[in-house]
Amino acid sequence: MKRIEIFFKKLKQDYDSGRDPIDEIIKLGAYSLDKLNTEAKIKEQGQVGRKAYNIYTLNGEYSRPFLADAYVHKPLYLEKMWGRIIKSVNTKTRSIDVESIFIDRCLYTSVMSFACCYDLYKRSSRKTPGTYFEVILGSLISKILPNYIRSKHIPIPNVQESVSTDIVFSNSEKRKSLVIPAKITTRERIVQPFAHQRILDSVFGEGYYNSALLCVSEMQRDKNDNVKEICVPNTIKLFQNYLAKLSGIYYLDPPIRYMNAELHKIVDISSIGDFLNQKISNLT
Amino acid sequence: MKRIEIFFKKLKQDYDSGRDPIDEIIKLGAYSLDKLNTEAKIKEQGQVGRKAYNIYTLNGEYSRPFLADAYVHKPLYLEKMWGRIIKSVNTKTRSIDVESIFIDRCLYTSVMSFACCYDLYKRSSRKTPGTYFEVILGSLISKILPNYIRSKHIPIPNVQESVSTDIVFSNSEKRKSLVIPAKITTRERIVQPFAHQRILDSVFGEGYYNSALLCVSEMQRDKNDNVKEICVPNTIKLFQNYLAKLSGIYYLDPPIRYMNAELHKIVDISSIGDFLNQKISNLT
Numbered sequence: 001m002k003r004i005e006i007f008f009k010k011l012k013q014d015y016d017s018g019r020d021p022i023d024e025i026i027k028l029g030a031y032s033l034d035k036l037n038t039e040a041k042i043k044e045q046g047q048v049g050r051k052a053y054n055i056y057t058l059n060g061e062y063s064r065p066f067l068a069d070a071y072v073h074k075p076l077y078l079e080k081m082w083g084r085i086i087k088s089v090n091t092k093t094r095s096i097d098v099e100s101i102f103i104d105r106c107l108y109t110s111v112m113s114f115a116c117c118y119d120l121y122k123r124s125s126r127k128t129p130g131t132y133f134e135v136i137l138g139s140l141i142s143k144i145l146p147n148y149i150r151s152k153h154i155p156i157p158n159v160q161e162s163v164s165t166d167i168v169f170s171n172s173e174k175r176k177s178l179v180i181p182a183k184i185t186t187r188e189r190i191v192q193p194f195a196h197q198r199i200l201d202s203v204f205g206e207g208y209y210n211s212a213l214l215c216v217s218e219m220q221r222d223k224n225d226n227v228k229e230i231c232v233p234n235t236i237k238l239f240q241n242y243l244a245k246l247s248g249i250y251y252l253d254p255p256i257r258y259m260n261a262e263l264h265k266i267v268d269i270s271s272i273g274d275f276l277n278q279k280i281s282n283l284t
Numbered sequence: 285m286k287r288i289e290i291f292f293k294k295l296k297q298d299y300d301s302g303r304d305p306i307d308e309i310i311k312l313g314a315y316s317l318d319k320l321n322t323e324a325k326i327k328e329q330g331q332v333g334r335k336a337y338n339i340y341t342l343n344g345e346y347s348r349p350f351l352a353d354a355y356v357h358k359p360l361y362l363e364k365m366w367g368r369i370i371k372s373v374n375t376k377t378r379s380i381d382v383e384s385i386f387i388d389r390c391l392y393t394s395v396m397s398f399a400c401c402y403d404l405y406k407r408s409s410r411k412t413p414g415t416y417f418e419v420i421l422g423s424l425i426s427k428i429l430p431n432y433i434r435s436k437h438i439p440i441p442n443v444q445e446s447v448s449t450d451i452v453f454s455n456s457e458k459r460k461s462l463v464i465p466a467k468i469t470t471r472e473r474i475v476q477p478f479a480h481q482r483i484l485d486s487v488f489g490e491g492y493y494n495s496a497l498l499c500v501s502e503m504q505r506d507k508n509d510n511v512k513e514i515c516v517p518n519t520i521k522l523f524q525n526y527l528a529k530l531s532g533i534y535y536l537d538p539p540i541r542y543m544n545a546e547l548h549k550i551v552d553i554s555s556i557g558d559f560l561n562q563k564i565s566n567l568t
Contacts, residue, residue: 159526241443
């Protein structure tokens with residue numbers, strides 16, 4: 001695990017210096033997966049609708065549940081998937097020209113392998129998996145948007161304060177910026193991206209900044225050790241109608257209860273694969 | 285501790301049924317204080333500016349820090365303070381006609397004694413002290429505003445959703461309602477009251493709902509076991525200017541860094557004593 005930690009620290013420094021450490025991201029996902037394959041056991045954890053979830057176990061420790069169908073088990077295959085995705089980045093159309101589901105599986109496996117390693121070997125570092133997810137998205141989207149500047153904060157004139165929204169892509173020529181709050185799950189923090197969007201609308205006018213909330217899932221284990229999706233469709237409706245408008249909410253493992261026409265009338269909810277292969281071009 | 289838990293459960297049920305269990309609130313504070321006096325030791329914990337903080341310790345467990353100067357140590361005296369406060373409730377002027385600092389000390393001692401008992405004997409029930417704080421405020425303010433209806437949620441038409449803001453006092457005649465988010469400390473949840481106020485402004489128009497954020501303190505123990513105040517004055521400026529306007533932020537132990545003229549130009553920050561003996565009349 002020490003190796004993963006050191007490798008991640010280095011990768012994060014690279015990312016924070018403005019680089020896109022794609023090779024390291026790929027290696028880290030594959031190495032995490034290999035470590036789990038070698039050392040941990042897989043156990044069935046239950047279903048949500050038709051979606052079956054597994055967990056890793058080791059010495060009485062257990063990992064978060066991962067969606068069996070969205071998960072790849074061979075590290076070499078995972079690296080190949082990444083290779084195809086990187087080759088399919090199209091900077092002209094601003095998209096990744098691969099099927100959505102292929103992108104989702106690849107990103108999902110990398111994030112979840114890394115996160116499950118932290119669950120089993122270093123549970124105290126609770127925020128690190130979220131940071132890896134952020135670094136994956138920031139680096140990959142940088143490849144799609146080479147003429148944009150990536151940052152983390154949007155300085156607000158007059159108040160000596162910034163809005164801190166995980167990832168920001170700005171392009172001074174286009175006067176249109178993409179704000180990406182990135183979260184493994186939203187939970188009670190769902191209010192943040194809406195509140196930030198409202199502040200940005202107030203300060204800079206509507207349309208200048210557009211927020212796309214990117215998440216892994218809304219999966220949790222409940223008290224009885226079952227899996228469940230924590231969904232708040234009415235809260236999302238409330239915020240989208242009366243707080244601020246997000247451009248969309250995108251998941252690697254979209255919650256079943258968000259995938260309905262009624263909610264889609266109010267806000268675009270789909271997969272991150274869809275976001276990267278179609279939607280991002282309209283937002284930039 | 286079992287006795288405190290059962291007593292609190294009963295009190296909470298009474299409160300949720302719309303009653304104001306003031307006698308029980310007083311008894312519970314005094315009983316918690318007495319238990320700490322009898323069983324725990326007091327230890328100095330450090331200073332923030334001129335404010336000295338102590339903690340309770342027992343069998344290697346330790347409580348949160350409490351402000352020595354704002355704390356009363358005799359349970360009988362605490363009960364007498366409460367008696368004077370209740371007698372000084374003036375429903376005509378909508379205020380409590382006692383010095384602010386007297387109100388602050390009384391409420392502070394009750395909340396902190398109860399919270400310190402949970403820290404020492406039942407650390408797993410992390411939310412209970414905050415609920416006691418909420419029940420104290422809701423019950424006491426009900427005495428000041430007898431013609432108002434107390435609730436917890438504000439239903440929003442069309443979205444089948446409510447804004448859940450701890451305590452709401454509404455008066456259909458006056459068409460003016462008071463929203464009270466009540467928190468022991470705000471931390472990253474500081475965005476919530478502003479976001480809720482913005483939604484209420486959007487739905488009902490500005491001026492109909494007014495929010496007063498009531499807190500105990502912004503005190504935390506840091507890694508090195510010292511006390512410190514977590515203050516975010518620039519975040520408050522940002523939210524107050526560009527998200528929504530709170531009527532004020534009131535503390536039992538106001539953070540030093542919030543007590544300056546520059547911030548006060550933007551938002552009213554003061555003690556809960558001040559809120560109860562003067563400010564509440566203007567907001568209702």
